[in-house]
Amino acid sequence: MCKDCGCSIHDHSHAHEEGHTALHNNPQLNDAKTVEVISKILAKNEHEAGHNRAHFDAHKVLAINLMSAPGSGKTALLEKMAELGTFKFGVIEGDLETSLDAERIRAKGIPAFQIQTGSACHLDAFMVHKGLHAMPLDDLDVCFIENVGNLVCPASYDVGAHLNIVLVSVPEGSDKIEKYPVMFAKADLILITKTDLLPHFEYDIEHEKAQARRIKPNVDILELSIKDEESIRNVISWINFKKSMRS
Secondary structure (H helix, E strand, O other): OOOOOOHHHOOOOOOOOOOOOOOOOOHHHHOHHHHHHHHHHHHHHHHHHHHHHHHHHHOOOEEEEEEEOOOOOHHHHHHHHHHHOOOOEEEEEEEOOOOHHHHHHHOOOOOEEEEEOOOOOOOOHHHHHHHHOOOOHHHOOEEEEEOOOOOOHHHHOOOOOOEEEEEEEHHHOOOHHHHOHHHHHOOOEEEEEOHHHHHHOOOOHHHHHHHHHHHOOOOEEEEEOOOOHHHHHHHHHHHHHHHHHHO
C-alpha cells in the first residue's frame, strides 16, 4: 500500500507510539536505515501538523479528525449533522479514489474538499494543508478531516487536528478495539455506530466499552445510530462543549 509510512514493507502492525518509536517484529523495520527514513518522514509531518493547527487557531476553527475502518458511518454522520447541527462546518475528505464522499457532503450544502491519496492508506499533514486552504475558514466553526478508512495507519500521522473521533460499528464485531489499540488510544471520543443493528449481531457493547477504557481510561464513548436523532444530537452536543472550552 503506502510507501511513505512503510506499509508496503511490513504487516501493517505500526508501532509509532509516543516519540514515534519504529520498533516492529518484522526484521525489515529493524534495519537502521529504514527506521531513520520513517522517523524523518514522521518528524516532517509533525512540523507541518503544528503549522496546520496554528492556521486553524488563527481562524478560531476547531479541527476534528474522523477515523475508522471503511463503512463505519463517517460520511453518514456528517450528512446528518448537516441537517441537525448548530454550528457551521466544512469537510476535508480523504479517500484512495473518487470524490463520492465529498459530493455527498456538498449535496447537503456543506463545503467539502476531496483529497485522493492514490496508494496512501492515510492522510498526512501535508495533504490536509492543501485542503485547509480550500476551506472558507472565516465562515466555519468546525473543520472535519475525514480520514481514509483504515484502523492502522491514520493513527500514526498527526494531521493538525485538535481532537480525534474514532468510529467503530456493530457489524465489525466486538473485538476491534483490543485488536487495534494504537488507534483507540488516540481517540478523544469513540462512537459505537449502527447500534440499531445490535439485535441482529452477537456484539458485546459493554465489553467494547471496557476495552476502550482499559486502553484510555478517560476516553468519552457515545452510542450512535443514524436512525436515532437523539444519538446524533449527543455527538453535536459533545462537539459544542469542546468548542466552547476553546473559546
